[in-house]
Amino acid sequence: MTVLAVVEHDRGIITTASFGVLTAARNLAKQMGAKFEALTIGANADALSEVISKYGASTIHQAHHQALIDFGPEAWGESIAQVVRKTSPQVVISSGTERGHEIIAQAAARLDLPAAMNCLEFDKDFNGTQPLKVVRARWGGSLMEESQIDAPIKLVTLANHIVEPQEELSTAPATVLAIDVDLDDSVTQSFVQDRVERVAGVTLATSPVVVSGGRGVGSAEAFAPLEELAGLLNGVVGCSRAVTNNGWRNHTDQVGQTGTRIAPDIYIACGISGAIQHWVGAMASKNILAINIDAQANIVTKAGYAVIGDLHVVVPAISAEIRRRRNL
Amino acid sequence: MNILVCVKRVPAPGARINITSDGQQVDTAFLGFTVSPHEECAVEQAVQLVEKHGGEVTVLTLGPAEAQEQLRTAVSTGAVKAVLVPIDTTDWDPQRTAQAIATVITELEATNGKYDLILFGNESADSCGYQVGIRAALKLDRPIVNGAKGLDIENSVAVIRRESDAGVEIYKLKTPACVGVKEGINLPRYPTMKGRLASKKVEITQSTASGEVGGLKLIMLRRPPERASNTKILGNGPEAASAVVDLLEELGVFK
Ligand SMILES: Cc1cc2nc3c(=O)[nH]c(=O)nc-3n(C[C@H](O)[C@H](O)[C@H](O)COP(=O)(O)OP(=O)(O)OC[C@H]3O[C@@H](n4cnc5c(N)ncnc54)[C@H](O)[C@@H]3O)c2cc1C
Ligand SMILES: Nc1ncnc2c1ncn2[C@@H]1O[C@H](COP(=O)(O)O)[C@@H](O)[C@H]1O
Numbered sequence: 001m002t003v004l005a006v007v008e009h010d011r012g013i014i015t016t017a018s019f020g021v022l023t024a025a026r027n028l029a030k031q032m033g034a035k036f037e038a039l040t041i042g043a044n045a046d047a048l049s050e051v052i053s054k055y056g057a058s059t060i061h062q063a064h065h066q067a068l069i070d071f072g073p074e075a076w077g078e079s080i081a082q083v084v085r086k087t088s089p090q091v092v093i094s095s096g097t098e099r100g101h102e103i104i105a106q107a108a109a110r111l112d113l114p115a116a117m118n119c120l121e122f123d124k125d126f127n128g129t130q131p132l133k134v135v136r137a138r139w140g141g142s143l144m145e146e147s148q149i150d151a152p153i154k155l156v157t158l159a160n161h162i163v164e165p166q167e168e169l170s171t172a173p174a175t176v177l178a179i180d181v182d183l184d185d186s187v188t189q190s191f192v193q194d195r196v197e198r199v200a201g202v203t204l205a206t207s208p209v210v211v212s213g214g215r216g217v218g219s220a221e222a223f224a225p226l227e228e229l230a231g232l233l234n235g236v237v238g239c240s241r242a243v244t245n246n247g248w249r250n251h252t253d254q255v256g257q258t259g260t261r262i263a264p265d266i267y268i269a270c271g272i273s274g275a276i277q278h279w280v281g282a283m284a285s286k287n288i289l290a291i292n293i294d295a296q297a298n299i300v301t302k303a304g305y306a307v308i309g310d311l312h313v314v315v316p317a318i319s320a321e322i323r324r325r326r327n328l
Numbered sequence: 329m330n331i332l333v334c335v336k337r338v339p340a341p342g343a344r345i346n347i348t349s350d351g352q353q354v355d356t357a358f359l360g361f362t363v364s365p366h367e368e369c370a371v372e373q374a375v376q377l378v379e380k381h382g383g384e385v386t387v388l389t390l391g392p393a394e395a396q397e398q399l400r401t402a403v404s405t406g407a408v409k410a411v412l413v414p415i416d417t418t419d420w421d422p423q424r425t426a427q428a429i430a431t432v433i434t435e436l437e438a439t440n441g442k443y444d445l446i447l448f449g450n451e452s453a454d455s456c457g458y459q460v461g462i463r464a465a466l467k468l469d470r471p472i473v474n475g476a477k478g479l480d481i482e483n484s485v486a487v488i489r490r491e492s493d494a495g496v497e498i499y500k501l502k503t504p505a506c507v508g509v510k511e512g513i514n515l516p517r518y519p520t521m522k523g524r525l526a527s528k529k530v531e532i533t534q535s536t537a538s539g540e541v542g543g544l545k546l547i548m549l550r551r552p553p554e555r556a557s558n559t560k561i562l563g564n565g566p567e568a569a570s571a572v573v574d575l576l577e578e579l580g581v582f583k
Contacts, residue, residue, distance in 0.1 A: 010494050071497075073473060077462075098492070101451075101458035102474050109463040114423060114543030117458045133547070138456050143345050143354070144550050145455075151543040157458075190473045194498040209581060233581055241365070244515075251512030257453070258365045258511040266579055276341055283555070287579060289562075289572065298343035302557050305575060309565035317566035321573045326582070 001034035001128045002087060004061075006080055006094035006103065007052060011070060012044035014051060017095035017158075019165030022055035024122075024158050025093050026168065032128040034090060037061065038174070041079050042068035049176050056168030059175045061087070065183050071099065072191035077106020079181045084111060084153060086179070090128040096157040108155045115155040116147060120162055132156075140257030141280045161284075202236060204253060208265040209235025212255055212282075215242035216271020216292065216311055223249065225315045226270060232322045238262065240272045256281035270311040274299025291315065329383035329481065331374040332436070332443040334429060334461070335367040335402060337395035338454040344551075351548030353418050354454070363398050366449030370509040372516040373479055374447055375406030381481055383444070384408045386436075390415060390428055396532055404519035404527035411436065411533045419455065423542025426463030431537040433468060444503045445486060450474050450510045465506035473499045474508030 005025035008015045022038065029036035038057040040048050042064070049060050063079040080103060084092060092107070094100040096118045108115035116134050118141075123133035131150040137159050138145045149156070204210065211230040213223055223237065230237045238255045239248070255262055257277040267285035272278060274290070274297060282288065288303040291311045300306045307314050322328070339354050340362040346355040362368075374385040386409040387402040389395045399410035413432050420428070437443065446468070448461030458474075465472035478489025481503070488499040488507060501507075519527070562571040576582065 010492070015493075073462075074471060098450075098475050102462070105459035105462040106466075108459065109426075109466040112423075114421070115457075115459055116544055118456065131545075138549070139341075139345060139454060140456060141552070142341075143347075144552050146547040146550065148545045148547055149543060150545055186469075186471075189501055190471045190499055192497045193500050195495050197495040198493070233576070244512075247515055254512070266576070266581060274343065276344055289575070290559075295561075301559060302555070303559055304557060305560050305562055307562050307564070307568040307572060309563075309568065313566045314568065317569035318572050321569040322576075325573060 001032055002037050002089040003029040003032065003034055003091045003093065004084070004087065004089035005036070005038045005057070006092060007038055007040050007045065007048060008095045008097060008100050009040065009045045009048060012047065014048050015095065015097065017097050017100065017160050019055070020161070020163040021093055021095050021158050022052065022057070023166050024163045026056045028091060028093070028122055028126070031124070032090065032126060034128055035059070037087070037089070039063065039080065039083055041076050044069060049174060053171055053174040054167045056171050057174045059177060062176060062178045063181045064178055065181050067183050067188040067191065070192045072188060073099070073102045073106055074187040074190045075183050076103040078110060078183055078187045080104075080107035081110035082181045083179060089153060091132065092153065092155045094157050096159040100157045104155050104157050111153070113151050113153055113155055114149050116149055117157045118159040119156045120144065120159050139280075140277065142257070142276045204236055204238055204255070204260045205262060207236040209233040210238045210255070210262055210264045210285075211235055211268045211270070212238035212240070212272060213243060213270050213311075214240040214272030215246075217243065217248070220248040222312065225312070225319065229268070229315055229319045232319055232328070235264070240278050269299050269303070270315060272299055273297050274302060329378060329381045329444045330386070330440070331377060331383065331445045331447060332386045332388060332433065333367070333370045333374050333402070333407070333447045334464075335363040335371065335387055335389050335398055335449070336452045336454075337361050337363060337389060337391045337398045338452065347549045347551065351550065352546065353549065361394070361397060364449045364451070364453035365511040366451065366509055368516045369511050369513050370447040370449055371402045371405060371407060372514045373509055374445070376514065377445070377479070377481060378406075386411060386443070388429065388432065389413065390420065390425055392416070392418070399532055400527040400530065401519070403530045404523035405517055406523065408526070408530070409533070410530055411535055413535050413537055420539065421542040421544050422455075422457045422459045423463065423544070424539035426460045426467065427539035428537040429460065430464045430467035431539070432535045433464070435535060442504045444481070444484075446470070446504075446506045448506065448508045450508045461506060461508045468506070470504055470506050471501045472506035472508065473501060476507045476509045477513050479507055479509065479513065
């Protein structure tokens with residue numbers, strides 16, 4: 001019996017989500033009394049064997065083909081399918097990321113097997129022979145689903161940040177097996193043709209302070225005081241979908257189920273009601289301060305701190321107080 | 329250029345999602361319905377492409393009879409044809425859904441010719457399966473890329489822009505092709521007067537299709553544990569500013 005971890009990487013650089021996947025795969029394999037193996041896709045990922053070994057994989061399959069020099073969802077999915085056909089693992093697990101979901105869905109479609117994305121838990125009694133019970137995130141995490149995967153080979157992705165990465169204490173070096181996969185034109189079309197690298201800097205996803213505005217802000221121009229407060233706090237501005245829908249701000253600023261998930265030290269939500277789809281994007285924040293005229297607003301009742309009042313007055317007053325105390 | 333967009337009817341919960349007592353579905357007693365924002369954007373993108381290159385947009389949904397409402401909304405914003413694949417339960421599993429959608433598309437194409445593009449949302453809002461589009465595309469023998477934040481057609485090639493942690497990636501797929509669209513690709517328009525009239529008049533084609541039950545079986549839904557919160561009210565109005573800055577200092581924001 002085998003649990004196969006599919007290692008997500010970008011041009012040979014392993015993604016952080018992959019460490020959780022390797023840890024989860026090893027834990028599941030131990031529980032099942034199964035082998036823990038890993039798969040890397042493309043020769044540019046061969047060098048990852050060393051770090052993967054540290055997580056305790058006994059065998060690392062390295063899928064090779066000249067079309068695998070960069071990411072391509074179909075070529076990656078087909079590579080996984082071919083390795084799965086050859087090695088018949090009981091469980092295949094990859095990361096709960098855009099690429100992870102896509103390659104597992106591609107592999108599942110090619111193998112005509114079910115797949116469960118964004119799993120939060122696996123059945124503690126699973127021994128490899130029964131259907132696998134999982135708990136997975138629905139509604140972007142607002143709801144959980146208990147379901148059962150009824151198939152000889154279970155394909156899953158692990159929700160991000162669910163499993164704390166942990167290296168294996170004592171490991172023997174893994175056996176490395178190169179495998180030439182067979183890819184034709186039908187799968188090599190969807191392939192990164194060109195890429196503009198992102199400029200480094202703080203983003204909405206990584207900023208420790210986010211000052212966010214909702215419908216209560218009222219207009220694009222009225223975001224100026226929020227910009228100012230964010231500037232004083234070295235933070236960035238976020239917003240709700242009501243704001244992007246009105247065209248007041250760009251979608252890159254949107255927090256929530258269909259926007260960005262954030263986990264800042266403090267999230268200041270101004271004129272946002274706290275709809276569940278917004279909340280799932282902000283709930284990982286360490287502290288939440290709601291500024292709202294409505295003391296009963298969902299965000300006010302869920303936040304750690306709140307100010308009841310008109311954001312158009314409260315936000316400038318906070319900026320003024322910061323300036324006064326810091327002699328700015 | 330003909331484009332088909334697949335949309336799914338889902339409840340639109342507000343502050344919290346309630347579950348029926350049997351744990352099998354979202355309690356929709358007091359809820360409106362919508363489609364995922366990703367799919368709204370897919371419809372808008374299709375309409376924009378057709379405005380630029382000619383052709384027409386068809387929307388398709390597999391769902392209960394009430395899902396007509398979501399098809400009509402799509403027509404009010406520019407789609408011209410609508411297809412309902414009726415099912416009697418609330419939801420089919422992803423394998424079954426994809427099979428049925430692919431079958432109906434094959435039938436539609438037998439009379440209308442191939443769609444240049446078939447668009448999906450990146451993931452549905454409720455089940456978040458991330459797979460129906462990919463499964464359907466494979467059955468239709470067409471390439472697919474998900475996560476599209478940009479989509480244009482140049483000489484029968486779909487040019488797709490997608491964002492990753494590393495940067496902006498470009499994919500090119502020869503049409504006919506499929507694309508999974510993400511919110512942010514455009515700003516969906518509001519229905520026009522003309523659109524509203526068209527949505528009332530549009531004839532909704534019904535296409536039945538079956539599909540084998542797949543291997544992912546729902547046992548029950550549950551709500552995630554709620555974080556207990558004891559909101560500390562720092563004050564009312566601008567007088568609260570001092571308490572807010574005290575808090576910010578305490579949290580070490582000015583380090
Ligand atoms: C599938 C799906 C996905 C979604 N994804 C997202 C998402 O990613 N992100 C997201 O944000 N939403 C998302 N939504 C939309 C979400 O359901 C809400 O519609 C949206 O979050 C509401 O935005 P809001 O809180 O700004 O507006 P409202 O709900 O209208 O709230 C405005 C708030 O401002 C307060 N207010 C008004 N004036 C003032 C003032 N002068 N001072 C202080 N307070 C004031 C009001 O009391 C109220 O609480 C999604 C919806 C669906 C169905
Ligand atoms: N019942 C359905 N009817 C029409 N399209 C659907 C249906 N279910 C899923 N889709 C499409 O497939 C995409 C991915 O769905 P999912 O695999 O559930 O995340 C959605 O965004 C829709 O475009």
